[in-house]
Amino acid sequence: MAEEVPAFRRDRLRLPVAQRRRQIVQVTTRLIAERGFWGLSMQDVADGCGLTVQGLLHHVGSKDGLLLSVLEHSEAEDALRLAAQFGAGGDTLTGDPADNAPQGAADLRQACAAIARHNAAQPEIVRLYAVLAAESLEPRHPAHAYFLARHRRALAGLTELAKTISDHPQSLARQILATMDGLQLQWLRDPVAADLVREWEAASEVIFGRAGT
Amino acid sequence: MAEEVPAFRRDRLRLPVAQRRRQIVQVTTRLIAERGFWGLSMQDVADGCGLTVQGLLHHVGSKDGLLLSVLEHSEAEDALRLAAQFGAGGDTLTGDPADNAPQGAADLRQACAAIARHNAAQPEIVRLYAVLAAESLEPRHPAHAYFLARHRRALAGLTELAKTISDHPQSLARQILATMDGLQLQWLRDPVAADLVREWEAASEVIFGRAGT
DNA sequence: GTCGTTACCGAGTACCTATTAGGTATCAGG
DNA sequence: CCTGATACCTAATAGGTACTCGGTAACGAC
Numbered sequence: 001m002a003e004e005v006p007a008f009r010r011d012r013l014r015l016p017v018a019q020r021r022r023q024i025v026q027v028t029t030r031l032i033a034e035r036g037f038w039g040l041s042m043q044d045v046a047d048g049c050g051l052t053v054q055g056l057l058h059h060v061g062s063k064d065g066l067l068l069s070v071l072e073h074s075e076a077e078d079a080l081r082l083a084a085q086f087g088a089g090g091d092t093l094t095g096d097p098a099d100n101a102p103q104g105a106a107d108l109r110q111a112c113a114a115i116a117r118h119n120a121a122q123p124e125i126v127r128l129y130a131v132l133a134a135e136s137l138e139p140r141h142p143a144h145a146y147f148l149a150r151h152r153r154a155l156a157g158l159t160e161l162a163k164t165i166s167d168h169p170q171s172l173a174r175q176i177l178a179t180m181d182g183l184q185l186q187w188l189r190d191p192v193a194a195d196l197v198r199e200w201e202a203a204s205e206v207i208f209g210r211a212g213t
Numbered sequence: 214m215a216e217e218v219p220a221f222r223r224d225r226l227r228l229p230v231a232q233r234r235r236q237i238v239q240v241t242t243r244l245i246a247e248r249g250f251w252g253l254s255m256q257d258v259a260d261g262c263g264l265t266v267q268g269l270l271h272h273v274g275s276k277d278g279l280l281l282s283v284l285e286h287s288e289a290e291d292a293l294r295l296a297a298q299f300g301a302g303g304d305t306l307t308g309d310p311a312d313n314a315p316q317g318a319a320d321l322r323q324a325c326a327a328i329a330r331h332n333a334a335q336p337e338i339v340r341l342y343a344v345l346a347a348e349s350l351e352p353r354h355p356a357h358a359y360f361l362a363r364h365r366r367a368l369a370g371l372t373e374l375a376k377t378i379s380d381h382p383q384s385l386a387r388q389i390l391a392t393m394d395g396l397q398l399q400w401l402r403d404p405v406a407a408d409l410v411r412e413w414e415a416a417s418e419v420i421f422g423r424a425g426t
Numbered sequence: 427g428t429c430g431t432t433a434c435c436g437a438g439t440a441c442c443t444a445t446t447a448g449g450t451a452t453c454a455g456g
Numbered sequence: 457c458c459t460g461a462t463a464c465c466t467a468a469t470a471g472g473t474a475c476t477c478g479g480t481a482a483c484g485a486c
Contacts, residue, residue: 014433014482034351039251042474053474055434063474127350134347137340137401138247148402171415174399174407175392178416182391188350189361194387202384203391207419227452227463255444266444268464276444 012051021059023049025073028066033127036135037067037143064142071146074125085114105165108158109208112176116200119184127188130181151177165208172207179203225264234272236262238286241279246340249348250280250356277355284359287338298327318378321371322421325389329413332397340401343394364390378421385420392416 015023027048031040042063046056060066119126136143158173166172183203187196228236240261244253255276259269273279332339349356371386379385396416400409 012434017433020433034353035251036249036348038248039348041472043472051433052435054436054476057475058432058434131347131350133398133402134344135249135252137344137398140247151399151402168415171412172419174396174412175416175419178392178395178399178412179388180391180395181398182393182395183387185346185350185394186364186387186391189346189364199384199387199391202381203388206385206388225464229453230463233463254442256442264463265465267446267466270445271462271464 012055017059020049021069022073024056024059024066025070028070029074029128030124032067032070033124033131036131037141038135040066042066067142070128071143074128081118105208108161108165109204111161112180113197113200113204116180116197120187120196123188123191126184130185130188133181176207179207225268230272233262234282235286237269237272237279238283241283242287242341243337245280245283246337246344249344250354251348253279255279280355283341284356287341294331318421321374321378322417324374325393326410326413326417329393329410333400333409336401336404339397343398343401346394389420392420 024045028040028045031044031048040063042053042056045066046053049056056066060069132143133147135141136147138144154177155170155173158176159170162169162172162176180200183194183196183199186194187199237258241253241258244257244261253276255266255269258279259266262269269279273282345356346360348354349360351357367390368383368386371389372383375382375385375389393413396407396409396412399407400412
């Protein structure tokens with residue numbers, strides 16, 4: 001017994017919580033986008049972060065907790081972005097529709113185009129949501145309730161905006177959401193053949209008419 | 214040693230191949246729709262069929278083989294249905310477009326409506342495809358190539374049909390596919406709130422115009 | 427300095443994973 | 457009845473799963 005096996009590894013970095021959690025979210029996002037939540041393994045996430053599974057569990061508690069923290073993070077980023085885009089106080093999707101009633105159609109169209117442009121710049125996040133949205137159709141999926149609520153919220157907001165330009169605003173809102181989701185899938189499957197912004201623009205002309213840009 | 218442990222279980226049924234394979238496909242379809250392919254376990258499929266994992270492997274060879282046989286089965290059913298719907302010889306999606314050029318728009322619209330109605334009657338299959346389509350965005354997914362090819366085929370066929378009614382037939386085809394896929398997701402997530410046939414009808418009016426029924 | 431907090435690790439648990447090798451019993455055809 | 461094919465089995469392998477318990481050492485505050 002010339003040399004003892006080291007009882008404790010000190011070659012790993014000890015990061016401040018915020019930074020480590022950001023890293024965990026980032027790595028997990030990539031892996032869920034690739035394999036979904038059912039196909040995700042704590043081991044892979046831990047490896048991607050340069051720590052052990054136990055170290056990872058210290059931060060997130062459980063696998064479900066891991067998913068939760070990813071969703072919470074995205075939620076927070078979205079809120080931040082919306083606030084920055086539309087000004088601090090004005091929440092376009094839930095605000096008073098009378099404010100933008102006069103030019104409602106152009107507003108709605110521009111907002112959708114902005115979302116398409118924004119999404120086109122972050123395929124990984126879009127893919128995370130695409131994969132989780134399908135997986136969470138199953139009621140027992142840990143993100144099922146989250147995605148149901150998220151979709152209802154988006155539908156309600158869009159319906160409000162669509163009221164000024166359609167007799168069936170909810171169906172129009174559903175169509176807009178469906179088109180956007182479907183085009184994103186096509187774009188993720190074959191990014192070269194299907195440019196998200198361009199295809200949305202084309203669809204937009206059919207939905208909103210050839211009049212306003 | 215009064216009584217030997219039975220060396221072989223004979224309480225399981227021995228089914229003819231065709232019947233057993235049909236059962237395997239059916240059970241697997243349900244389970245993939247619930248958990249995706251990454252979340253699927255051979256054990257669950259075997260249990261659902263009333264045999265052991267090894268018995269299951271005897272029929273499908275491997276987990277990938279299991280997925281393959283499910284896709285092949287669906288493919289065959291689709292082909293059968295299309296043949297029955299449009300007559301033995303006429304493949305509408307790949308046939309000579311000149312044949313249906315005059316009333317192309319109405320044809321296309323009716324075909325889509327028929328698909329919506331057909332899909333509304335088999336949520337389990339639709340969900341299978343929805344989940345696998347998202348999961349297989351990953352290039353390493355065993356069904357990646359299958360879904361890419363399938364989508365390109367559908368897009369090409371629809372584009373052909375759309376040539377008579379649009380200057381940008383491929384974009385219109387993409388929009389139709391996207392809308393259908395997106396509405397299906399909404400319907401699967403909340404079947405009570407979103408009726409597939411009704412919402413497609415509404416979207417159809419926006420896409421094809423209020424003229425023909 | 428020393429002390430409490432905490433980021434992280436080692437080892438272990440109880441179980442599930444797909445797949446291989448080799449055997450048994452049931453069937454259809456001669 | 458016999459024979460070959462095959463539907464299905466037991467057993468074993470080599471590894472992966474999330475998670476718990478009980479540490480250890482790096483940090484900030486004093």
